[in-house]
Amino acid sequence: xxxxxxxxxxxxxxxxxxxxxxxxxxxxxxxxxxxxxxxxxxxxxxxxxxxxxxxxxxxxxxxxxxxxxxxxxxxxxxxxxxxxxxxxxxxxxxxxxxxxxxxxxxxxxxxxxxxxxxxxxxxxxxxxxxxxxxxxxxxxxxxxxxxxxxxxxxxxxxxxxxxxxxxxxxxxxxxxxxxxxxxxxxxxxxxxxxxxxxxxxxxxxxxxxxxxxxxxxxxxxxxxxxxxxxxxxxxxxxxxxxxxxxxxxxxxxxxxxxxxxxxxxxxxxxxxxxxxxxxxx
Numbered sequence: 514x515x516x517x518x519x520x521x522x523x524x525x526x527x528x529x530x531x532x533x534x535x536x537x538x539x540x541x542x543x544x545x546x547x548x549x550x551x552x553x554x555x556x557x558x559x560x561x562x563x564x565x566x567x568x569x570x571x572x573x574x575x576x577x578x579x580x581x582x583x584x585x586x587x588x589x590x591x592x593x594x595x596x597x598x599x600x601x602x603x604x605x606x607x608x609x610x611x612x613x614x615x616x617x618x619x620x621x622x623x624x625x626x627x628x629x630x631x632x633x634x635x636x637x638x639x640x641x642x643x644x645x646x647x648x649x650x651x652x653x654x655x656x657x658x659x660x661x662x663x664x665x666x667x668x669x670x671x672x673x674x675x676x677x678x679x680x681x682x683x684x685x686x687x688x689x690x691x692x693x694x695x696x697x698x699x700x701x702x703x704x705x706x707x708x709x710x711x712x713x714x715x716x717x718x719x720x721x722x723x724x725x726x727x728x729x730x731x732x733x734x735x736x737x738x739x740x741x742x743x744x745x746x747x748x749x750x751x752x753x754x755x756x757x758x759x760x761x762x763x764x765x766x767x768x769x770x771x772x773x774x775x776x777x778x779x780x781x782x783x784x785x786x787x788x789x790x791x792x793x794x
Contacts, residue, residue, distance in 0.1 A: 514541035516576065520567050520609060521583030521624065523547045523554065525666050526658070530581070530705040531555055544573055546584065567605035572612050579712065582609040583624035585638075595634055602638040603645070610649045620652050622712040625720060627659040627760055647718050654715045656708055659724035659760050662779045663701030664786035673731045674698055674738070678780075681742035682787055690751030692732020696758050697725040700774040700782070707770045714768060722760035725772055734776075741780040 517534060521527040522545030534540050535557050544561045554562070563573055567584045585602045606623060613621045623646055628636040646653045660674065668679030673689070673696065680687045699707075707723050715721050729737075732748065739746035762770075774782070 515539050515578050516541050517543045517579045517581060518546070518563075518573065518577045518618075519543060519581045519583070520546045520605070521585070522581075523551055523562075524583070525663070526624070526661060526701055526704055526708075527583055528555060528665060529663065529701045530708055531560065533702075533705045533709065535559065544577070546570060567608060568601055572616075576616070578619045580609060580613040580618050580621040581624070581708070581712065582606060582621065584609075599634055599638045602635075603641045606642040607645050610646060610653065613653075614649045614651060620654070620712055621646075622654045622656060622708065624708070625655050625657045627657050627722060627724065627758060629657060629720075643720060650718070652717050654711050654717060655720040656711050657720045657722045657760070658704065659722065659758065660696050660698045661701050661704045661723075662698040662776070662783070663704075664783050666701070666783075673734060677735050677738040678742070678783055678787075681738060681744045682791075685744045687735050687739045687742075687744060687746045688749050689732060689735040689746075690749050691753030691755065692730055692735065692748060693753055693755040694731045694757070695728050696731060696734070697728045697760070698734075698776050698779065699723065699725040699772060700779040703772055703774060707765070710768060710770060715764075719764070721764045721768065721770075722762055723765070723770075724760035724762065725776070726760070726762050727772070727776060728757075728759055729776065737777065738780055741777065741784050 522531050531543060534543055540559060542559050544563050546563050546565055548566055584605055623642060625643055626639045629640040643655055646655055662674045666675050668675045677687050704723055711721050735746050
């Protein structure tokens with residue numbers, strides 16, 4: 514039986530991961546570290562919440578088989594204190610993995626990012642986290658997550674997919690400039706499924722990219738979102754930062770990690786979610 518301690522379990526990807534873990538017959542208990550519960554937080558007899566901050570919390574005095582560490586705010590451009598933001602990511606990972614190493618946790622998974630290849634504060638922090646994982650060694654798996662889409666995703670960050678959905682819901686009109694950058698989007702349900710398989714079967718300390726292999730220009734993403742949500746789409750004048758943020762899925766394919774929902778299906782799922790629950794996060 515599996516007993517999980519999860520940081521970041523109340524966030525966008527974490528909530529879906531917890532839902533899927535609760536569907537597993539071998540899940541005995543899940544404890545989620547949280548700084549505060551969100552409205553509509555998950556409830557289950559096997560699920561507990563442990564209040565605290567990853568940089569300073571006392572860890573539970575009980576045994577766990579698995580650590581999943583994904584706690585951090587990914588909207589790095591919105592952080593007013595950039596040095597504190599960097600410290601939270603790096604020190605949080607150090608504390609979590611040190612605790613796992615000293616308490617005999619069998620498996621650990623850290624949620625890294627495809628941004629490790631970028632010259633950004635977030636990318637540098639995540640790269641440092643991977644170095645920390647290699648320092649502690651053991652049975653630690655590394656998942657480099659790229660762009661993920663799905664219900665409950667943040668709509669107020671710097672990521673195009675969330676912004677477009679937010680515009681469609683609030684303004685009934687999507688506006689974008691540039692649009693030549695290339696991204697790919699993996700549905701959060703597929704992402705959570707991949708993370709479990711990486712935790713269970715991937716080689717320790719060898720990062721596995723978690724992403725879709727179906728690239729799309731950001732302008733085409735705006736048009737597709739507008740079509741699914743039935744709203745107008747306009748291109749406006751503005752700077753065009755043309756870049757690519759795409760994975761290397763060689764290891765994922767070797768592990769038979771497959772995408773079951775394409776981008777259109779993911780957007781349709783998001784649209785259906787907000788038709789049922791129209792509030793915008």
